[in-house]
Amino acid sequence: MQRIGIMAAMHNEIAGVLAQMESVTTRRIGMRDYHDGLLHGLPCVVVLARIGKVAAAATAVTLIREFGIDALIFTGLAGGVAQAARVGDVVIGTTLLQHDLDASPLFPRHEIPLLGCSRLHADPVLAGALECATRQFLEEAWAREVAPATRQAFGLAQPQVHAGLIVSGDQFISGPSAVLALSAELPDALCVEMEGAAVAQICHEYDTRFAVLRVVSDRADESAHHDFNTFLSQVASHYSAGIVRRFVGALAARRTA
Secondary structure: OOOEEEEEOOHHHOHHHHOOOEEEEEEEEOOEEEEEEEEOOEEEEEEEOOOOHHHHHHHHHHHHHHHOOOEEEEEEEEEEOOOOOOOOOEEEEEEEEEOOOOOOOOOOOOOEOOOOEOOEEOOHHHHHHHHHHHHHHHHHOHHHHOOHHHHHHHOOOOOOEEEEEEEEOOOOOOOHHHHHHHHHHOOOEEEEEOOHHHHHHHHHHOOOEEEEEEEEEEOOOOOHHHHHHHHHHHHHHHHHHHHHHHHHHHHHHHHHO
């Protein structure tokens, strides 16, 4: 692995990562700042993609074509869909799907036109490394970095790690009826967000390895918009910085071994 790209949809999801970088040069392309430097000895490009599938896809293309990354990690928040995915848990996306894609009757619902598939699979080695880094963070640092008052406010117990299907769409899901509809149509969906499957499609088409990490910020119900910003600043920012640090550190150590 020569260079890794790290993306997020909102600033607080990568602020802690940017603070760890060294020897950084910044290029502005397409209204986005690409921070190219070293993260724990590993060449990385970190960028704020902004929200939604188009923004994420455009950013992923730039990372691949302009910066020559050979692996891409997306980190951010998601709404829990599966009952087991509680607030504060982490979901590693092994499979990604666009829940709002429907080109029927020309193609089956959810199928990406002309690709012949609806589900795209993350690189198992990267996803496994992300899962390992997540478990290390939760065991070593979570209780120290997330304040007790914050844990109490959000009802956070010891977070769990899940691996499986993440679904993406250009909708902020914030109602129980929408969650029930997603669960009925895609019963194995763990969480819902707005970028991951678009990144997966770009990586598939450019033959670039990828993995997606999501922290469950809410249950995608009517309270989602009330809790979102507070959770992002007081909880998720610690997750992203801590997990990515361990993930990149492990890759860097493997590279020099």
